Amino acid sequence: MKIQFYKYQGTGNDFVMIDNRQELLSKKDTKIVKRLCDRKFGIGADGLILLENPDAEGDDFKMLYFNSDGNESSMCGNGGRCLVAFAKFLGVIEDEAVFTAVDGPHKATVSDGMVSLQMQNVEEIRKFGNVCFLNTGSPHHVVFTKNVKDLKVKEEGAAIRYSDVYMNNGGTNVNFVEAEENDTFLVRTYERGVEDETLSCGTGVTAVAIAANASGRTNGNTIRLIVPGGELSVSFEKKEEGQYENIWLTGPAEQVFKGEIEC
Numbered sequence: 687m688k689i690q691f692y693k694y695q696g697t698g699n700d701f702v703m704i705d706n707r708q709e710l711l712s713k714k715d716t717k718i719v720k721r722l723c724d725r726k727f728g729i730g731a732d733g734l735i736l737l738e739n740p741d742a743e744g745d746d747f748k749m750l751y752f753n754s755d756g757n758e759s760s761m762c763g764n765g766g767r768c769l770v771a772f773a774k775f776l777g778v779i780e781d782e783a784v785f786t787a788v789d790g791p792h793k794a795t796v797s798d799g800m801v802s803l804q805m806q807n808v809e810e811i812r813k814f815g816n817v818c819f820l821n822t823g824s825p826h827h828v829v830f831t832k833n834v835k836d837l838k839v840k841e842e843g844a845a846i847r848y849s850d851v852y853m854n855n856g857g858t859n860v861n862f863v864e865a866e867e868n869d870t871f872l873v874r875t876y877e878r879g880v881e882d883e884t885l886s887c888g889t890g891v892t893a894v895a896i897a898a899n900a901s902g903r904t905n906g907n908t909i910r911l912i913v914p915g916g917e918l919s920v921s922f923e924k925k926e927e928g929q930y931e932n933i934w935l936t937g938p939a940e941q942v943f944k945g946e947i948e949c
């Protein structure tokens with residue numbers, strides 16, 4: 687069966703996007719998803735996203751996210767932003783969206799190629815020295831360090847992701863962070879389910895921004911994150927210790943190409 691697909695990227699985190707409202711693609715076929723994401727035998731992407739008809743009253747659509755290993759996964763922040771741009775391109779929305787993803791409801795706005803996505807509230811942040819662990823729709827280990835540009839992110843990230851602490855609890859994403867001038871941080875991310883460094887991770891930079899505030903590394907509530915694929919910003923409201931709400935991830939989302947592929 688021929689399937690039409692669109693390729694999107696948000697600060698270098700790239701996705702195969704499929705309008706699956708006719709439910710042409712079987713959601714559970716891990717092998718197909720893995721092949722479509724394969725950078726040699728398929729289209730190539732960090733993940734694959736299905737736009738589906740909404741279940742919840744008042745929603746514009748539903749989001750299903752798959753990592754490039756073919757498995758359905760937790761929330762993807764950059765993917766959510768790209769999906770909103772895709773929905774606008776398809777005429778499913780105009781400049782605002784309400785949709786449900788694996789981690790619950792999301793609101794978003796889109797204008798001039800920039801998408802702002804509201805993320806789930808953060809209820810708990812665990813701190814160990816220069817490390818924070820929190821969930822922003824996906825689990826993130828955040829380590830504040832120096833000389834991030836010299837790190838071997840794939841090796842060092844995998845060592846943490848597969849360590850006993852995380853191995854038997856579903857694993858984690860790993861973010862290496864270096865403070866720049868106040869309210870700006872450099873971030874490199876090892877992504878679970880891609881099992882490599884990605885050029886950007888939306889739920890990752892969201893975790894970094896909140897961890898920086900929670901650990902006293904910034905007093906700001908609008909944080910600039912510089913990633914290998916570009917720049918994102920995260921804004922939030924701190925309610926109480928470890929409680930953050932009204933969290934918004936903002937950055938570009940671009941359609942790169944479209945095509946058809948035999949599935």
Ligand SMILES: N[C@H](CCC[C@H](N)C(=O)O)C(=O)O
Pocket residue numbers: 699732733753759760761762763764765824825859877878879880886887888889890
């Ligand atoms: N690989 C992540 C999900 C996608 C995260 C990332 N692409 C983002 O933009 O949030 C995980 O399995 O937890």
